[in-house]
Amino acid sequence: MNKAELIEAIASSAKISKADSKKALDGFIEATTKALKKGDRVALVGFGSFSVTKRAARKGRNPQTGKEITIKAKNVVRFKAGAELQTKVK
Numbered sequence: 001m002n003k004a005e006l007i008e009a010i011a012s013s014a015k016i017s018k019a020d021s022k023k024a025l026d027g028f029i030e031a032t033t034k035a036l037k038k039g040d041r042v043a044l045v046g047f048g049s050f051s052v053t054k055r056a057a058r059k060g061r062n063p064q065t066g067k068e069i070t071i072k073a074k075n076v077v078r079f080k081a082g083a084e085l086q087t088k089v090k
Contacts, residue, residue: 046084
């Protein structure tokens with residue numbers, strides 16, 4: 001499902017226009033992004049939670065040359081599915 005299909009699904013499920021659905025989805029994405037940038041955790045009970053974790057620097061290997069390289073440390077976004085979502089997907 002891509003963003004356009006998600007917007008359409010939200011619009012039909014909530015019985016709102018696609019424009020309003022797009023605004024709501026964009027608002028959710030923006031608010032979640034801002035919270036994660038600050039280091040906050042975004043938890044949606046029953047659905048799951050988004051958080052930011054630090055990935056340490058590590059050694060890697062260039063697949064073309066076989067030469068060892070250092071991969072820099074960085075922050076990564078994690079999503080952990082909630083129990084209710086896991087139960088519905090099974």
